[in-house]
Amino acid sequence: MEHDRDYSVTIFLSTGEAKKWKYVHKLDGFVKFLNEKHPKWKYMNVYDRRKGQYIKRFYKGNPVPAFL
Numbered sequence: 240m241e242h243d244r245d246y247s248v249t250i251f252l253s254t255g256e257a258k259k260w261k262y263v264h265k266l267d268g269f270v271k272f273l274n275e276k277h278p279k280w281k282y283m284n285v286y287d288r289r290k291g292q293y294i295k296r297f298y299k300g301n302p303v304p305a306f307l
Contacts, residue, residue, distance in 0.1 A: 242264065242265075243264065244262040244263065244288065245263075245264070245287065245288055245306070246266065247259065247260065247261050247263065247285075247287075247288045247291075248263045248269060248283050248285055249283065249284045249286075250273060250277065250280045250283040251281050251282055251283070251284075252277065252279050252280055253279045254279065261288065262288065263285075263288075265306070266285065266297075266303050266304060266305060266307070267303050267304060267305045268305070270283075270303045273299075274299075280299055281298070281299055282296055282298045282299065283296070283297050284296050285297065285307065294307055
């Protein structure tokens with residue numbers, strides 16, 4: 240199955256602030272980006288970008304696959 244920016248992601252920071260990304264391709268690569276640029280993130284909610292449907296929540300430090 241081809242994956243091309245299948246996900247939208249909302250992250251939640253330890254400050255209570257939320258940030259959104261609409262086009263996310265690989266989730267594991269996105270987590271690497273978060274760890275570098277937003278090290279205070281606590282968890283992220285992953286959505287199917289095309290349907291807008293919630294898929295799963297991941298917490299910082301837990302393993303995240305490239306694709307769901």
